[in-house]
Amino acid sequence: MDHVADGKFQEIKVNGWDWSISDPAILDPWFDTWKQVAKKNMVKSSRVRAVFKVENKGSVYFVKYNHPVSLTSKIRSSFVPKSKSEFNSSMLLHEHGIPSIEICGWAKKGSESMLIARELENSVNARTYWFTEACTRVELKEKFLDSFSVFFRSFMSSGFYHPDFHLGNIMVRKDDMSFFLVDPYGVEKKGRLPGSQFFKMVRIIGAFRGEINDREAGEILLKARLAKDFKAANEVWYRILEAEAADVEKVWDKRKLQIITGKGNYCRVFKSCLGQGISIRNSMDGQAMIDNRILMDEKFDESYENERMPEAQAESQWLKSFKLQFHRLAHNMPLAWIKINDTESILVFARKASSNSIKAETVGEFLMRCRAAGIRMDLSRKLAESDGRIYIADYKDIFN
Known part of the structure; x- marks a missing residue:
């Protein structure tokens, strides 16, 4: 040596x-x-x-x-x-x-x-922590977003450009909720960023869109000093939502194939011991949303319900649900798709629509989010409410 x-x-x-x-x-x-x-x-x-x-x-x-x-x-x-x-x-x-x-x-x-x-001790990936813990408790959510806003302001005011600036490239230290960049590859000192690069980095907060309301989004932008008031912040926020929606549409054909085949991280596709095709949905952090063993358990009916339908209808509803999930719009989400035979299928739903995340929004705000995602039809009669969360109960004819 x-x-x-x-x-x-x-x-x-x-x-x-x-x-x-x-x-x-x-x-x-x-x-x-x-x-x-x-x-x-x-x-x-x-x-x-x-x-x-x-x-x-x-x-x-x-x-x-x-x-x-x-x-x-x-x-x-x-x-x-x-x-x-x-x-x-x-x-x-x-x-x-x-x-x-x-x-x-x-x-x-x-x-x-x-x-x-x-290794950064006592730290976790920020994206994983947000979806598994931070968005599930009011106090923790507020602390996470406040600390993130400080980090966000520091980075955006520094004049640095990061070509891959997203939550997956950031760690959060749990004891003091401090944020750290973990993948600095491609970072450049630019001074004043061009508008396109600035907006690309601001879009990092789009990752929170399923769990924060417009007010919370505005507070992040104001604390990071990226908007002068709530009106300006709201304009930036809806530009972000529309950009995220455009990206969902851009990769939808690829994602659809991954969902059907189970080759992505969105669901698990396998055969049961009876030869039936089964698809189990994964959560945002990659965990199965239902244990396939419960499908045959005698206690199944306590928490879940089946909806039997033609296979073509089941596939259509299964895919539409994933598209809504990618748009981060709450809806009555099927957790599993079971192909009984070549013509008939079952979709499995939770008996009570629920969400781990805490989010308070009005019907009007939810409908604005839907429009930002490209849904132009009248959804007012297709909505429902559970534990204070607005969600789409009927989406069979959405995206037709």
């Missing part, structure tokens, strides 16, 4: 890899057998990228390994490694006081590269 000191980071060579790292001891002993460690502690992987976890002297680190496949990507990575670009972006953020995870170093070997970051 050859060491060359360079300010805070040291330049070292280990097993053919050129590292720039804050403390070379971080690599001991796992890096000598990093491929085996990666296989054992893999967090996620794709054809060109993998993330795995390592432990060192009581600390936990995450390693992002980039291995381009195409010849063009390999050549580009040989000259400008992706890990180095992400490392430089992270240093720039820290220099300007933007909360982000601690990057401990990066490495290169040919066209391959690595980036290592220290």
